[in-house]
Amino acid sequence: MKRFTFVLAACCLMLGACAQKNPNKQAIKQSSNMNKTLVAYFSATGTTKAAAQKLANELNADLFEIAPEVPYTDADLDWRDKTSRSTLEMKDKSSRPAIKGTCANIADYDTVWIGFPVWWYTAPTIINTFIEAHDLSGKVLNVFATSGGSTVEGSYNDLKKAYPQYTWGEKRLMN
Numbered sequence: 001m002k003r004f005t006f007v008l009a010a011c012c013l014m015l016g017a018c019a020q021k022n023p024n025k026q027a028i029k030q031s032s033n034m035n036k037t038l039v040a041y042f043s044a045t046g047t048t049k050a051a052a053q054k055l056a057n058e059l060n061a062d063l064f065e066i067a068p069e070v071p072y073t074d075a076d077l078d079w080r081d082k083t084s085r086s087t088l089e090m091k092d093k094s095s096r097p098a099i100k101g102t103c104a105n106i107a108d109y110d111t112v113w114i115g116f117p118v119w120w121y122t123a124p125t126i127i128n129t130f131i132e133a134h135d136l137s138g139k140v141l142n143v144f145a146t147s148g149g150s151t152v153e154g155s156y157n158d159l160k161k162a163y164p165q166y167t168w169g170e171k172r173l174m175n
Contacts, residue, residue, distance in 0.1 A: 036108055037061035041115035041144075042126050044072050044086075048146045051174040052115050055144060061113070066130045069098035079119070086119060095125040102133050111140045111169070116155070118147035123155045128162070136166050144172040 039061045041052035049065070056063045076085035089095040106112075114130070116123050123145070143159060145152040156171040 035110050037111040037113065038064055038103065038106070038109040039113045039115065040064040040066055040103065040130060041113075042066040042068075042117075042124060042130070043115075044077055044117055044124075048115050048117050051144065051146050052113075055113060055115070055172075055174065059113070061111075062109075064103045066116075066126060067100040068126055069100050086124070089125045090120045090122075092125075096129040096132065097124075097126045099126060099129050099133065106134045106136070109139060111142065112136060113142045113144055114159075115144040115146075115174075118145050118150040118152070118155055121150050121154045122158045127159070131159075131163055136163075138167075140167050140169040142170040142172075143168075144174050146174055148175075 037059050039052050039056040039059070041048050041063070043049035043052065043065070052063060055061070072085065075081070078084045079087060081087060089097060114123075114127060116127050123143075141159075141163075143152060143156045145155055152171045152173040156168070160168045
């Protein structure tokens, strides 16, 4: 019995020593810090902002607002007016509304959720401005959207088609 106890004690000491000298301990710590998530969103009326805040809380993620350089007015958002700003932007697939700024620390994130209200069954063109203003290589891009009647499928597929160089992950409709 004494011999068994001695062997058991020796094994415990060796395991403890190995754990203290584990060269992978630093790598494990670094990898757990590397999975940072950003929730970037455009919100014209506040609905998508509320969804973005909820998602960021759920994911323990940072928030970044994709803010237009020139804010949208109620008249700009009148989709029934064929001359409204939003209608004209959505008709012109090359439209890239200016944004106030870029996310300076985008390189810190592994996962980026991009959120927006669905306009004309797809993402507003300001989302293209955001994507084209950032190097999103090596990141997983997820999409979330708010809508009164559309799904997120069309928006997600349009973005995947427009930016096939990126890795696209999940999609969510958050009403």
